[in-house]
Amino acid sequence: MFEFKILKRSKKSRARLGVIETPHGEIETPAFIPVATRATVRTLSSDEIEEVLSPALISNTFHLHVTPGEKIVKRAGGLHKFMNWDRPLMTDSGGFQVFSLGFGTDHGMGKILKSKRQKTLSKGTQPNSVKITDDGVHFRSPVDGSKLFLGPKESVRIQETLGADIVFAFDECPSPLADFEYMRKSIERTHRWAKMCLDAKTSRKQAMYGIVQGGAFKDLRDESAKLIGELPFEGFGIGGEFGYDKRSLKRIIAQITDILPEEKPRHILGVGHPEDFPIIAEAGGDTFDCIAPTQYARRGTAFTSKGKLDLNKRALLTDQKPIDPNCKCDVCDSYSRSYISHLFRAKEMTGMKLASYHNLYFFNNLAKEIRKRIKNDEL
Numbered sequence: 001m002f003e004f005k006i007l008k009r010s011k012k013s014r015a016r017l018g019v020i021e022t023p024h025g026e027i028e029t030p031a032f033i034p035v036a037t038r039a040t041v042r043t044l045s046s047d048e049i050e051e052v053l054s055p056a057l058i059s060n061t062f063h064l065h066v067t068p069g070e071k072i073v074k075r076a077g078g079l080h081k082f083m084n085w086d087r088p089l090m091t092d093s094g095g096f097q098v099f100s101l102g103f104g105t106d107h108g109m110g111k112i113l114k115s116k117r118q119k120t121l122s123k124g125t126q127p128n129s130v131k132i133t134d135d136g137v138h139f140r141s142p143v144d145g146s147k148l149f150l151g152p153k154e155s156v157r158i159q160e161t162l163g164a165d166i167v168f169a170f171d172e173c174p175s176p177l178a179d180f181e182y183m184r185k186s187i188e189r190t191h192r193w194a195k196m197c198l199d200a201k202t203s204r205k206q207a208m209y210g211i212v213q214g215g216a217f218k219d220l221r222d223e224s225a226k227l228i229g230e231l232p233f234e235g236f237g238i239g240g241e242f243g244y245d246k247r248s249l250k251r252i253i254a255q256i257t258d259i260l261p262e263e264k265p266r267h268i269l270g271v272g273h274p275e276d277f278p279i280i281a282e283a284g285g286d287t288f289d290c291i292a293p294t295q296y297a298r299r300g301t302a303f304t305s306k307g308k309l310d311l312n313k314r315a316l317l318t319d320q321k322p323i324d325p326n327c328k329c330d331v332c333d334s335y336s337r338s339y340i341s342h343l344f345r346a347k348e349m350t351g352m353k354l355a356s357y358h359n360l361y362f363f364n365n366l367a368k369e370i371r372k373r374i375k376n377d378e379l
Contacts, residue, residue, distance in 0.1 A: 002165070002207035002234055004265045004286075008375065014257055014284035015374045020235075020265055022088040022165035023205060024080060027055045029265065029286040030374075032272055032367040033090065034293070034360055038063050039073075039083040041360070042294055043353040046084045052329065052357060053364035056087055056165075058289045061158050062094035062150060066141050070161040078163035089164040090289075093155045093197075095171035095190075095211065095239070096270065098137050102127030103175035111176055111270060113244040119179040132172060134189060152196040160203045168237050169197035171211040176241035183215045187224045194228060207234035209267060212256055216243050221252060225259035235265040238285070242271060250279045257284030274303055274366055281370050281379060293363045297355035300344040303362045309337075311355060316341035329361035 001023055008017040020027040034041050034049065036057040041049050049057065059079065064070065076082040079089055099111060103121065106128050131138040136151020155170035171190040174183055194210045201208055210233035214220035228236060238256050242249040249271065257266055265286040272280070272290030280288050293303065300312040304324035310316075311323075322332035323340065331340075331354045343351030373379040 004235065004263070006263070010282075010374055010379060011377060013282035013379060014254060015281040015379050016284070016286070017371060017374050018265065018286060020088070020287070022056075022207070024086060024088045024165055027088055027287065028371060030277075030281045030367060030370050031055045031287045032277070032363045033058050033267075033287050033289040034363075035289050035291045036083070036085075037291075038067070039079060041356070042298065043349065043356050044294075044360070048357060049085070049360070050087065052361040053368065054087070054360065055364070056090060056287075057085060058090040058092060059162070059164065060094065060097075061091050061155055061162070062097040062139075064091075064162060065094070065150070065158050066143055066148070070158045074161050074163075080163065088166070090166040090267075091159050091162055091164040091168070092269070093159065093168040093170040093211075094150050095155075095168070096173045097139070097150075098130060098132060098171075099173040099175055101139060101142065102130035102132070103177065105129060107175070107177065109176075111173060111241050113176045113241060116244050119177055121175055121178045121182050123179075123181040123185050125182065132189075134192070136170075136193075137172075152193040153200045156197050156200040160201070160206065164206065166207045166209060166235070169194045169208060169210045169233070171213060171239060173239055174213065174215060174241075176215065178215060180217055180220070183213075183217055183220050187213050187220055191224065191227050194231060194233075198231060198233070209233055209235040209237045209265075211237040211239045211269070212260070213240045215241050216248065216252065218255065221256055222259060225256045229260045233264070235267065236260050237267045237269050239269040246275065246279055249276065250283045253280060253283035253285055272363070274363070277366055277370050278373075278379060281374065293359035294356045297359045298352045300351070300355065302355050303359050311337070311341050311344050311351070313341065314345070317345075323355075323358050324362070327358065327362060327365075329358050329365075331355075331358040331361075 018029040139148040159167040210228040268288035319337040
């Protein structure tokens with residue numbers, strides 16, 4: 001069972017309140033979706049992930065295929081039972097690894113540009129460690145270097161074996177350095193793969209989202225949104241780059257949501273720092289995922305109502321306040337900045353665990369506040 005209901009539309013923006021119904025429960029939207037790449041949110045148990053208000057998780061098809069393998073997950077009863085998670089689950093298709101293990105690795109960069117850069121990748125250019133073809137993508141395993149092939153049919157088969165509630169069509173996530181001609185060829189490939197994924201899908205228990213690409217090129221984003229929006233997907237993902245500033249982020253998402261069918265949910269892939277939450281909501285996004293809360297936590301950075309807090313600083317050793325005096329999570333209720341700073345300086349894993357717990361609570365509670373603001377006609 002999959003259904004999306006719009007409960008309220010904002011009078012001030014494209015924001016809307018909604019609920020996504022899945023076989024494993026509901027997701028109130030807009031919602032932040034924590035990333036559990038290898039069937040885990042690092043340092044936290046599934047019970048702890050639920051304690052911090054997480055409505056759902058998103059895992060990665062490519063990495064779970066590499067290890068432990070979808071057959072092992074299936075023997076355990078599917079991904080939900082394997083990771084002891086009884087709430088909604090998404091699986092990304094593996095399309096992001098086309099970039100992250102390809103041009104992303106070659107150029108030492110992520111898909112989001114931090115400043116304006118020249119488009120240097122032209123049509124026909126191939127990354128060093130990944131070979132992109134019209135049939136799919138040839139990888140080397142990041143574990144043992146063995147050859148791997150992932151295409152639309154393979155991605156759907158793996159995702160159906162894993163058994164998540166929401167799956168994504170296989171796509172090419174292009175580099176933000178791709179020029180217009182490279183990007184055009186890339187979206188043509190993504191569109192062809194989207195149709196192949198729909199043809200390959202056999203499970204009626206899973207909802208499949210098609211992915212809109214096109215980078216920062218308005219014409220290509222429009223073309224992709226129109227074509228993907230006309231296909232019989234249950235929802236849509238918006239992937240790739242979003243420009244190099246927050247104005248570009250809002251403009252690109254809004255441009256796409258204006259074209260996609262209003263009655264279906266939209267998921268923003270790989271974006272979701274605290275300052276992005278209202279931007280995504282106002283632009284019409286319903287769910288979004290990002291590694292920021294746990295990635296920053298492992299480095300000793302906590303997100304607070306006053307901004308980021310560096311828990312590695314020696315000055316915090318004498319600070320008896322909680323990470324965020326305005327936060328109601330169990331970590332802020334029980335532990336001081338002094339103690340957690342000590343843990344990081346002593347390189348104790350418990351510091352990462354406590355910071356991850358707090359950061360995820362902070363992100364999920366922020367999404368809850370966004371929903372409240374929409375309900376009260378404030379956003």
